[in-house]
Amino acid sequence: MSAVDRKKLEETTRYDPSEVEGRVFAEWMEGGYFHPEAEGSPEENFSVAIPPPNVTGVLHMGHALNGSMQDALVRMNRMRGRNTLWVLGTDHAGIATQSVVEKGLRAEGKSRQDLGREEFVRRVWEWKEEYGSRIVEQYKRLGASCDYERERFTLDAGYVKAVHRVFKRLYDKGYIYRDLYIVNWDPGSQSAISDLEVENREVEDTLYSIDYPVEGSDRVLTVATVRPETMLADTAVAVNPGDERYGDLVGQFCLLPLVGRRLPIIADEHVDPEFGTGALKITPGHDPNDFEIGRKHGLEEIVVIGPDGRLTEAVGDFAGMSAAEAQKAVVAALREEGRLRDEQPYAHSVPFSHRSGERIEPLISLQWFCRMDELAKPAIEAVERDEVRIAPAQWKRVYLDWMREIRPWCISRQLWWGHRIPVWYCDTCEETYVAEQAPERCGACGGELCQEEDVLDTWFSSALWPFATLGWPEDTPELRAFYPTSFLTTAREILFLWVARMVMTGIEFAGDVPFRDVYVHSVIQARDGRRMSKSLGTGIDPLEEIDVHGADALRFGLLAMSSTQDVRFSDAKVEQGRDLTNKLWNASRLILLNAAAVEPAPRPLHVEDRWILSRLEGTIASVTEKLETYDFAHAVQEAYSFFWRDLCDWYLEIVKPRLYDGEAEVSATLLWTLERLLGLLHPVMPFVSEEIWSFHPARRGHLVVHPFPQADESFIDHSAEADVEGGIGLTQRLRAWRDLVDVPAGSILSARIEGVDPPGFVGRLARFEISSDGGDPVASIGPVRVLASDQLDAEAVAERLGKRREELRAEVERGERKLGNAGFVAKAPAEVVEEERGKLERYRAELAELG
């Protein structure tokens, strides 16, 4: 070790991540370790496509958790020598990005319409160039070992090509079509959105009952609605076909109040006779159910609410009002006409836009759709046959249930930012062109062509992520080397939105599933159990955690928190990680500063050496297995406990005298153990492990590409483990005894051993001078006979002895009761009964010894 390094180690008694992390990351980047050549086959390589964060995004706790998991597995596989690629990139995020830029424009007093489409899109690109790499930089802070040289964007040139190819092929197959259909209209973003972008919220509304007079009779049909303003677009009233109250009315007509339109009275199974009066007003233009019923019965589709959420010219007096204003006006008018029979408070769930938060306005409009049933079939089979494995297991069923019920996907959005749909219409004739490249002129009439105004749903392009990022549709070396990717970790909220669609497009276009394994991780909630969200102000900023405690601490904490069930964010776990980095640093200082100049090697001289080597290999095997099965929480807990308890609390304390003596064997063993431990921890705590490694005498290159330790079972030594664990247990009993009889902490007591010799460290660690002196012992703890001394208070010792007797009597009684149970002895497994007998014997022996 250089003098400079030694000085640094000697002086730095506290690990400071802020001093280390930036420097170490720069070394990794400089080494090019994250940038693999496109060689080898997907089977032998290891690759992961990051769930692309929104280009407008800032790193949140979900990214941090997901990133920590992916990086752990990516780093482990890279260390194993596999050609490893972690693809990084961002999503253009249509609505989110457009909104950000529009907000900026509004501050200048402008709208996107003022700029025009071309200029507006140019402005968004400008914004992207300036701010779009923010989240990428934040992934670096986390330590994510992505290939930053292959960064992709869902709107970059190659990606556009992939999107156009997919659109064209789906269109040619007849899956993509244009239709006048009822959609979820989001007045906030002024666009249609898909079913998956709608969230239902519980809302307090008023349920109005309105009388519709039956034509040519004095009967009325009373219908109930929470949206009276939509009555203006009613085109029928429906009753259940089995409803005897109305059987005679089916085929007759009602008169729509306020408007006077004749509404056919129809029969439809959908109507629940139990609800209200059993009569349902039908508004195909503004209600998805009514729309279906309307199409079934060939009803007229009237639209009275426009895309701006205001009543249209079609409704005279109410035109121009917002839906809410129209509701008041319609109710007032109905009341005046005496048609309003009842109003009741009514709680029900109502669709809201997940994007803008505004209440969805269902309305009929001309949109592009994609039929999903044919695409879903192979994607269902792939999961059924475990060609894509979904874990934990319950999500497999959730995926399959949803896929089997899949409905057409509305893929067009009335936005400017996104993949503009590659469809051209002829100005002069009726011709429509779908193409990957813009056609020059109309082939039929030679007329000018204009492109479809709408853009594609952002998820349409995200669905191609695993192969489009590797260069598809070109046959690239990257695609050949890294597709399919190895696994995907994701939050369950995008299982349908993203994961399922990637499986479908992967099979259809890239000829194979996009990944072999999907791990659905838990959600980290806010400290109070609410959702972490920006709007609620409940978010916890991972970057702040990194600033304060370091990236390793956050990574450790998040992995330790993670679980199959949702958990609350735990500051304590991050602090535990922080303490761990510091402890690692200090234990390493102890080892490195005192090591004799030797090569790391297992050189067991004593039972404790065999014990620590056995524990080390056992830990490596177990932690590795847990990482491979996505059991991150137990993996990190186990590594933690091996290091803290076994290595620091016991082994280092046991061997300190040998280490200070300059014993070569113990130095070799410690350097060996440290090397393997750093390798094991590196996937979870890359910075601190790399930094410590830089001081290790065996270092030849960076830890990031150092071989990952592979468990060597030949070191497993059950007898050494049993002996040392026995010694540890005895040491703890002796210490506890000392504490209970109130001897000063630093004092050395005298004792002699009777019976089986415990491991040699017991006396020193428990502060007992072991001799062969005779004399009457004042107390017996296992084989240790404590000898009388001035420092011992006879009364306290006697009291302690009495307590121990009580404990033992209770134990003996418990054992006797259990073994006296004929059923237990007869039916329990033999080894369980044997164990019980052994324990009872030991307790009886100790009790007899105490008298």
Next chain:
RNA sequence: GGGCGCGUAGCUCAGUGGGAGAGCGCUCGCUUCACACGCGAGAGGUCGCUGGUUCGAAACCAGCCGUGCCCACCA
């Protein structure tokens, strides 16, 4: 309405058939030459409730209570 979870120490969570665990917090004692982000020793739990299965249940089954999430077109 359907589906999936969860209820274990003061807090956050492990534990899925053989004597209740971790981290934090708390109490007591330690300026022990790696670390006070430390060391040693403790206290603290009718494992939501009721019934059942079993020699044995925190764990398996049923019901109930509480709580969270996802899906769903009852106005």
